Amino acid sequence: MIRISQLKLSVNHSEEDLKKKAAKTLKLQPADIRRVTVVKQSVDARKKSSEVLFIYTVDVEVAKEDKVLHRVNSPNIAKAEKKEYQFPEPGTERLEHRPVIIGSGPAGLFCALMLARAGFGPIVFERGERVEERKRSVLQFWQGGELKSNSNVQFGEGGAGTFSDGKLNTLVKDPLMRNRKVLEVFVEFGADPSILYKNKPHIGTDVLSVIVKNMREEIIRLGGTFYFQSCVTDFRIKDGALKAITVNGSEEFETDVTVLAVGHSARDTFERLLERSVPIEKKAFAVGLRIQHPQRDINAAQYGAAEIEALGAADYKVTHQCANGRGVYSFCMCPGGYVVDASSEPGRLAVNGMSYHARDGVNANSALIVTVTPQDFPEDSPLAGIAYQRRLEEAAYQCGGGKIPVQLYRDFKKKRATTAFGDVAPAFEGRYAMANLRDFFPDTLSESLIEGVEAFNGRIAGFSRGDAILAGVESRTSSPVRIPRDERFESSIKGIYPCGEGAGYAGGITSAAMDGIKTAEAVAARFSVPT
CATH class of the missing domain: 3.50.50.60 (FAD/NAD(P)-binding domain)
Structure with missing residues (x-):
């Protein structure tokens, strides 16, 4: 097999287009190609104003591979190396019981x-x-x-x-x-x-x-x-x-x-x-809030169009280093998804994001999280991070009256409770209630999130819109131990x-x-x- 990388085609291409492109790259006729297997597909959306492209790495099966490889000279063409996973052979120590x-x-x-x-x-x-x-x-x-x-x-x-x-x-x-x-x-x-x-x-x-x-x-x-x-x-x-x-x-x-x-x-x-x-x-982890935007707006910002059928719902990944030294970043971004009540203990509330396979919900959501370290935990126990999570979750539960507490971004900045949604329609799985997330989310982390959201707006137009919906608390990003x-x-x-x-x-x-x-x-x- 011959491996070709950096094959670029329109996102609306056909299977035959891919075969023709591979043949042209190898200086062959399409009829000379026995099989094309896609190894990797990624999206190039850097030129949103003109055209979004798929970039492929493919393995191509042809007759007389060595002859073809000798004729073409490109850093993007090489003999494909097939690697396979290998599980080890059993050891010799005796087990008294099944694992x-x-x-x-x-x-x-x-x-x-x-x-x-x-x-x-x-x-x-x-x-x-x-x-x-x-x-x-x-x-x-x-x-x-x-x-x-x-x-x-x-x-x-x-x-x-x-x-x-x-x-x-x-x-x-x-x-x-x-x-x-x-x-x-x-x-x-x-x-x-x-x-x-x-x-x-x-x-x-x-x-x-x-x-x-x-x-x-x-x-x-x-x-x-x-x-x-x-x-x-x-x-x-x-x-x-x-x-x-x-x-x-x-x-x-x-x-x-x-x-x-x-x-x-x-x-x-x-x-x-x-x-x-x-x-x-104990170890560092991160806590934060979920933010929701209309998926069409994220598509437009990432792809240059509100809807491109071949691409589906757009995602994003953003990071920012704050002036106070903390990092803010998106986590578990869910295109076309929902914010869900992810609680597991009575009297404590946590949220997460979820998407179905089709990713066809009206909103995009992601967690915006800030790293917390053992220096942020009052206790010295190995389980201090768990205690920190629980305090936040208890406060979130109280803030929303047992429901997911939600707040518009503009109200979050002004430390006031939200009383009505804007143009962003809420997309939740689980009951929710309008509240003031600043009542329980620490000021240092809140100010970090605000700085991050404003910075992200420079990369994704509309990210800091005032009616973006926040919900909390996202406290289960990773293990605290x-x-x-x-x-x-x-x-x-x-x-x-x-x-x-x-x-x-x-x-x-x-x-x-x-x-x-x-x-x-x-x-x-x-x-x-x-x-």
């Missing part, structure tokens, strides 16, 4: 799938419901029903990413092809194959929930076991090693390998681990394998899934398959 995985978010599911395919028969404990039941519970909560503390936007099969935009891009370097493996697994279980080559792939919450169910069924088919509504409530540790876990406060399971893939909101689990002297460190692990991915407490976002080693669906794969590799390369 246990706590949590069925991306880290836990991918760890379980890889171990199941290697014959380890993992056991997965998930505090929440199966994804089908979980979706019903979340919808009932959004419509005013009771919050289920163990099955909500944060907890349940699929993890917090199930109710998000389902973005699959990551900045994690990938020399061993784990990122590619994650995408291939998603396609295997129901994702559109285009995620294999799009520069910013996404799935959407509606499709992701189907994929999660399909992955679970495959793990079970391969000998894995799932226990739902099964919260791990204690750890029996003896002589520096984990011997057993307790589920739902009563049932004990012996274990010699337990993967902690609990997610960033498993606060009770972190508390119990600390009580059992498992090392935990890290559970240290060694080069074998094991805690200093033997048998505990910290994994994924909750343990402080990931920051999104893809990186969490990749960390689940890495943890599975560590277990499989060390131990023999249980008999």
